[in-house]
Structures are given as structure tokens and as C-alpha cells.
Amino acid sequence: MKIIMLGAPGAGKGTQAKKIAAKYEIPHISTGDIFRANIKNGTELGKKAKTYMDQGLLVPDELVVDLVVDRVNQEDCSNGYVLDGFPRTIPQAESLKKALASMGQEMDYAINVEVPDENIIHRMSGRRACVDCGSTYHLEYAPTKEEDICDNCGGSLILRDDDKPETVKKRLDVYHEQTQPLIDYYANEGILRDVDGTIDINDVFAEIVKVLGE
Numbered sequence: 363m364k365i366i367m368l369g370a371p372g373a374g375k376g377t378q379a380k381k382i383a384a385k386y387e388i389p390h391i392s393t394g395d396i397f398r399a400n401i402k403n404g405t406e407l408g409k410k411a412k413t414y415m416d417q418g419l420l421v422p423d424e425l426v427v428d429l430v431v432d433r434v435n436q437e438d439c440s441n442g443y444v445l446d447g448f449p450r451t452i453p454q455a456e457s458l459k460k461a462l463a464s465m466g467q468e469m470d471y472a473i474n475v476e477v478p479d480e481n482i483i484h485r486m487s488g489r490r491a492c493v494d495c496g497s498t499y500h501l502e503y504a505p506t507k508e509e510d511i512c513d514n515c516g517g518s519l520i521l522r523d524d525d526k527p528e529t530v531k532k533r534l535d536v537y538h539e540q541t542q543p544l545i546d547y548y549a550n551e552g553i554l555r556d557v558d559g560t561i562d563i564n565d566v567f568a569e570i571v572k573v574l575g576e
């Protein structure tokens with residue numbers, strides 16, 4: 363099963379993608395996580411990506427597309443995968459479609475997690491991410507067992523650099539301008555499925571399972 367997660371920054375794409383990956387035993391591929399790992403490791407890609415990410419802007423398509431196409435060609439993706447944060451522009455979607463078509467494949471679902479802008483800023487200010495493994499929590503909605511310690515690996519939790527309210531506002535503008543058109547794009551492809559992202563995390567997941575099947 364090949365799935366794309368669509369939705370505004372903070373809609374819960376990563377939260378739901380992790381649950382999908384665990385239930386259906388497919389890899390979770392987050393371009394944001396790949397860039398953050400590169401930034402942490404001080405790679406050239408990380409240095410380039412950081413200048414855009416810190417401003418709330420998209421990293422140029424040419425730095426993203428090959429990276430994802432290479433990743434989905436790896437052995438562990440043979441039964442499918444869940445893409446989180448990619449594609450994010452129409453050109454990225456077209457490149458993905460072309461790359462898959464050349465292998466006789468196509469995406470199965472684009473799950474659009476719908477959350478209004480008003481809810482997003484509050485959500486982002488409460489999000490905490492693990493510096494070591496990238497696991498994501500929320501002070502109110504998805505707290506850790508021990509304050510500021512990652513449940514998964516024991517690492518410390520931080521507020522992401524791009525989760526400051528002014529940067530979140532910019533990311534929302536960029537989302538509406540460059541990524542939202544993908545909703546119509548995948549509706550036209552016949553694979554769009556909308557889910558309400560404002561309800562409890564487990565209820566959102568139950569909606570997604572209804573779409574994907576047990």
C-alpha cells in the first residue's frame with residue numbers, strides 16, 4: 363500500500379504516519395525528518411536545507427525529489443510506504459508520478475488530514491520533539507510519561523526551531539500557496555480521502571483505518 367499524507371504543518375501527518383507504518387508494517391518516509399537528521403549530522407544537504415527551513419520556506423524541489431525516489435526504490439519499500447511531507451508542490455507530485463510510472467506503479471491513497479489554521483498555532487507551540495530519535499509529543503494532547511524525556515529512547519525534548527509562532531505563520535502561508543493545490547490534484551487522480559484532523563489522535567487514526575481497510 364502506497365500512501366501520501368497531506369495536510370497543513372501541524373495537522374498530524376507525522377503522528378498518523380507513524381501509526382499507519384506500525385499497523386501496516388511499511389516504512390514511514392518523512393522528508394522533514396530526513397532533512398532534520400542531515401542538519402544534525404552537519405551534511406551538505408542539511409546545511410542547504412536549514413537556510414530554507416528556518417525561514418519556513420520549502421527546500422527547492424531539486425534537493426527533495428531524487429532523495430525520495432531513491433528511498434522508495436529500496437528493498438524495504440517493496441510492500442509500500444507512507445510518505446509524510448512529500449510531495450509538497452505540483453512539480454514534486456508530477457516527478458513522483460513519472461518515477462513510479464516508469465516502474466509500472468502508482469500511489470494508492472492521498473490522506474488529507476484537515477485542521478483549520480486557528481488550531482495549528484496552538485498545536486505547534488505545545489509540540490516537543492526528541493533531539494535523538496525525532497519522536498513527537500504534545501504537552502497537552504500527547505504527553506510523555508516523564509516530563510521532557512522521550513518515551514521511545516530517553517533523549518531530551520525540544521521545541522523545533524521552525525515552531526516559533528512567526529515561522530509557523532509563514533509555513534501556513536507557504537502551505538496554502540504551494541501545497542494545498544495538491545488536494546485538487548489527488549482528487550482528480552481519484553485517490554484523495556479527507557479525514558477530520560481536529561478530533562482525538564486515536565479517533566483520527568480509526569478514520570484512516572476505515573479508509574485503508576483492516
Ligand code: AP5
Nearest residue numbers: 371372373374375376377393394421447489499500503563
Ligand atoms: P515537515 O517536518 O514535514 O513539517 P510540516 O509539514 O510543516 O509538518 P509538521 O511536521 O510540522 O506537522 P505534522 O503534520 O507532521 O504534525 P505532527 O504529527 O507533528 O517539514 C519541515 C520543513 O522541511 C518544511 O517547512 C520545509 O522547509 C522542509 N521540507 C520537508 N519536506 C519538503 C518537501 N517535500 N519539499 C520542500 N521542502 C520540504 O503533529 C503536530 C503536533 O500536534 C504534535 O505535537 C502532535 O502531538 C499534536 N497532534 C497531532 N494530532 C493531534 C490531534 N488529533 N489532536 C491534538 N493534537 C494532535
Ligand code: MG
Nearest residue numbers: 375376377394
Ligand atoms: Mg511532521
